[in-house]
Amino acid sequence: MATIALYNNKGGVGKTTATVNLAYLAAMDGRKTLVCDLDPQSSTTYYFRIKPKLRKKARELDHRKPVERSIRGTDFENLDLLPADFALRNLDNAFNSSKKPQEQLIGALEPFKNEYDLILIDSPPTINIIAENIFRTADALLVPLIPTTLSLRAYEQLLDFMDDSGFNPKAVFAFFSMVDRRKRMHQDLMAEASETYPGILAASIPDLAVIEKMGIERRPLPEYAPRSDAARAYRELWDEVKLVLGL
Amino acid sequence: MSLNLTFISPGGLRRDALRKIAGEPYSFWIESQENTQIALYDTFDWRLYEGGFWLSRAGGEIELWEIKTGGVIERLSTPEQPHFAWDFPEGRLKDLVKTPLDVRALLPLVAAESESQIFCILDDQRKTIARMALHRFQVGSGRSPRSRVAVAQIVPLKGYFRHARQLAKAFADSGLTPGRATDVFPLLLAPSGRFPRDYRSKPEYRLDPEMRAEEAARIILRHLLGVIRANEAGIREDIDTEFLHDFRVSIRRTRSALSQIRGVFPAEDVARFTDDFARLGEMTNKLRDLDVSLLRETLYRRMLPAALAPDIDPLFSNLKRERIQAHRDVARTLGTKKYTAVLEAWDIFLSPPEPGSRSARSREGARPAEPGTPNAWRPVIRLAKKRILKRYKRALEAGEEILATGKDEALHSLRIQCKKLRYLMEFFYSLFPPDPMDGLIRQLKRLQDNLGDFNDLTVQQNYLLERSTELSPGEPVPARTLLAIGALVGELEARKRKTKETFLEAFSAFAAPENRAIYQELFEEEADRRREDSG
Numbered sequence: 001m002a003t004i005a006l007y008n009n010k011g012g013v014g015k016t017t018a019t020v021n022l023a024y025l026a027a028m029d030g031r032k033t034l035v036c037d038l039d040p041q042s043s044t045t046y047y048f049r050i051k052p053k054l055r056k057k058a059r060e061l062d063h064r065k066p067v068e069r070s071i072r073g074t075d076f077e078n079l080d081l082l083p084a085d086f087a088l089r090n091l092d093n094a095f096n097s098s099k100k101p102q103e104q105l106i107g108a109l110e111p112f113k114n115e116y117d118l119i120l121i122d123s124p125p126t127i128n129i130i131a132e133n134i135f136r137t138a139d140a141l142l143v144p145l146i147p148t149t150l151s152l153r154a155y156e157q158l159l160d161f162m163d164d165s166g167f168n169p170k171a172v173f174a175f176f177s178m179v180d181r182r183k184r185m186h187q188d189l190m191a192e193a194s195e196t197y198p199g200i201l202a203a204s205i206p207d208l209a210v211i212e213k214m215g216i217e218r219r220p221l222p223e224y225a226p227r228s229d230a231a232r233a234y235r236e237l238w239d240e241v242k243l244v245l246g247l
Numbered sequence: 248m249s250l251n252l253t254f255i256s257p258g259g260l261r262r263d264a265l266r267k268i269a270g271e272p273y274s275f276w277i278e279s280q281e282n283t284q285i286a287l288y289d290t291f292d293w294r295l296y297e298g299g300f301w302l303s304r305a306g307g308e309i310e311l312w313e314i315k316t317g318g319v320i321e322r323l324s325t326p327e328q329p330h331f332a333w334d335f336p337e338g339r340l341k342d343l344v345k346t347p348l349d350v351r352a353l354l355p356l357v358a359a360e361s362e363s364q365i366f367c368i369l370d371d372q373r374k375t376i377a378r379m380a381l382h383r384f385q386v387g388s389g390r391s392p393r394s395r396v397a398v399a400q401i402v403p404l405k406g407y408f409r410h411a412r413q414l415a416k417a418f419a420d421s422g423l424t425p426g427r428a429t430d431v432f433p434l435l436l437a438p439s440g441r442f443p444r445d446y447r448s449k450p451e452y453r454l455d456p457e458m459r460a461e462e463a464a465r466i467i468l469r470h471l472l473g474v475i476r477a478n479e480a481g482i483r484e485d486i487d488t489e490f491l492h493d494f495r496v497s498i499r500r501t502r503s504a505l506s507q508i509r510g511v512f513p514a515e516d517v518a519r520f521t522d523d524f525a526r527l528g529e530m531t532n533k534l535r536d537l538d539v540s541l542l543r544e545t546l547y548r549r550m551l552p553a554a555l556a557p558d559i560d561p562l563f564s565n566l567k568r569e570r571i572q573a574h575r576d577v578a579r580t581l582g583t584k585k586y587t588a589v590l591e592a593w594d595i596f597l598s599p600p601e602p603g604s605r606s607a608r609s610r611e612g613a614r615p616a617e618p619g620t621p622n623a624w625r626p627v628i629r630l631a632k633k634r635i636l637k638r639y640k641r642a643l644e645a646g647e648e649i650l651a652t653g654k655d656e657a658l659h660s661l662r663i664q665c666k667k668l669r670y671l672m673e674f675f676y677s678l679f680p681p682d683p684m685d686g687l688i689r690q691l692k693r694l695q696d697n698l699g700d701f702n703d704l705t706v707q708q709n710y711l712l713e714r715s716t717e718l719s720p721g722e723p724v725p726a727r728t729l730l731a732i733g734a735l736v737g738e739l740e741a742r743k744r745k746t747k748e749t750f751l752e753a754f755s756a757f758a759a760p761e762n763r764a765i766y767q768e769l770f771e772e773e774a775d776r777r778r779e780d781s782g
Binding site: 048049050051069070071072073075080218 | 372373374375404405406407
């Protein structure tokens with residue numbers, strides 16, 4: 001059983017679309033998969049046509065029972081979702097107030113370790129107690145990066161932060177997302193980054209209109225556009241993730 | 248309380264019906280559809296059903312259903328439908344069916360057209376909140392089939408149980424019957440007039456204790472005649488060996504009833520029909536012997552040392568040839584006018600008399616029954632008790648003799664007495680309370696099994712010894728086959744010895760004072776008891 005968290009503290013980098021599509025590909029690959037939508041924007045939940053629950057109080061992650069009751073089957077075999085909850089916005093409070101706040105998520109997901117082959121977490125774009133929980137729980141972080149200098153600097157900072165805090169998830173990987181193949185600067189930057197930074201995957205996700213359509217289609221891209229370049233790109237990404245993580 | 252998600256609609260369902268029943272905001276989307284033929288199978292005497300199973304075949308795949316849970320417990324792909332347990336490929340399905348099936352053949356019960364659809368049920372976001380499997384069956388083709396049945400199963404999706412519950416409620420409220428998938432099968436059988444256990448060799452009639460003995464005898468014998476007739480076709484078509492077995496057992500029971508339920512019918516009628524049935528039974532002896540011998544083929548091979556096992560083949564190839572001829576003879580006899588005449592005469596004899604006929608008057612009026620039939624008008628309960636008790640005592644006597652003399656012939660005599668006792672107890676079963684009747688019969692059966700085994704082993708030995716002089720007229724026995732026969736006779740002797748050892752235990756239970764007390768309690772008449780006490 002492996003837990004992968006899609007993480008970037010910047011929004012709009014293709015994190016959620018990657019989460020949805022990788023989860024779908026994993027499920028089609030025969031892996032029993034649980035997607036956890038911890039992003040208060042609840043986009044992952046939206047993409048799966050699931051209605052997030054409106055809760056006044058965020059006691060979601062305190063006990064096992066509520067988490068179990070919240071899990072929903074997606075339309076796809078092998079694929080379940082733990083929907084976002086608006087109250088997750090307030091979750092830092094809930095986390096901070098309980099004992100061992102940094103381990104709440106581990107505890108909440110522990111019972112599902114035997115039920116699922118893969119847990120994918122759509123992380124909120126924050127650095128706070130929730131992020132800390134995610135870093136502790138995940139076997140690997142998967143970081144989508146837009147090919148810009150600033151983006152890479154942020155990546156570097158993340159790696160340093162990992163080192164300094166001693167979290168050390170077993171692996172941190174990154175992949176380039178929203179790549180414009182026509183831009184020379186993207187190409188150069190990607191090549192240089194692969195030399196300079198550890199963990200950069202070869203697969204990258206292009207910036208294509210068909211990916212944006214996911215908001216209208218409200219289903220995974222390989223479902224509605226299986227033969228597109230975008231679908232191929234996600235499949236390559238999934239294959240590489242399987243390889244480097246030994247899944 | 249768990250939610251029932253399966254619904255039956257006897258009479259079928261129109262394709263759009265469930266959409267309408269589900270109502271707003273649900274929409275349906277077909278995920279897959281399959282059209283196929285489905286057929287149900289069981290033995291003539293419903294052995295799989297009795298064992299808690301249904302067996303269906305659709306599209307080259309066998310499905311074994313468990314009646315208790317209403318679902319499929321095993322599936323198997325086979326190009327051809329197996330007839331016998333040994334035809335099934337090795338696996339769990341074979342393991343489950345082989346005990347109930349024993350040596351009986353599977354017969355098709357009904358065939359139906361089947362349309363199966365899997366739907367996704369969608370909410371207002373067009374999110375799948377449940378799936379539904381809808382199976383629609385039709386017996387008989389075209390626009391006016393003989394019957395239609397449908398079954399709908401809601402398959403909930405994780406986290407959407409509330410919707411499943413809502414749909415289930417809507418279905419139930421609209422008049423669909425909550426049930427199990429296996430509930431469909433008896434409905435498919437209905438148009439052909441069949442129903443589970445429509446053939447049972449065991450009697451199901453109930454006798455009234457105050458009924459006239461003659462009337463009771465007719466009821467018992469009518470039932471037996473029905474069983475005889477029911478098995479004719481199966482014998483002629485040679486479906487499996489048990490049709491002949493049930494046929495013969497019913498003939499034996501008929502003769503036993505005629506002989507043991509005394510003074511109820513005029514003596515010359517009894518003599519005549521007893522003779523008719525004796526000849527009928529005899530006519531089938533050879534075929535039955537051969538069937539039994541051939542069924543032992545696998546067993547004999549296992550009993551022999553590996554080196555000799557193949558040498559028994561000449562014996563069986565001979566038996567197989569003889570068997571084909573013996574079956575032809577029996578099948579031909581069953582088709583003769585003579586045979587039909589015998590059963591018809593019996594049928595007429597057993598029928599209630601025409602009003603106004605001489606026999607009718609003697610039954611209705613206050614006049615006594617016909618001469619030589621002192622028991623005809625007595626209440627059957629008195630006759631039953633008397634005969635059972637007498638037979639029990641005779642059995643005890645025979646048993647005591649074995650213990651005293653240790654002779655094998657005495658075992659034979661006891662076996663006969665036990666058989667007669669058992670038949671009586673089965674004829675009159677409905678007159679007595681199941682407790683202790685069931686216990687007495689069970690115990691008697693144990694003793695009978697022991698005696699039967701001993702007898703069977705002796706018969707086998709005799710048969711093999713007979714065959715040891717020549718396989719068939721003019722055909723000498725190969726030396727190695729003789730060796731094999733010898734080895735088998737020896738092995739059978741060892742088993743005989745073992746059976747004889749356990750006889751004492753089985754008989755002791757039968758003859759124990761506690762058991763005698765139960766028999767006396769149940770079957771002794773007040774008058775007889777008083778007579779015994781005084782004298």
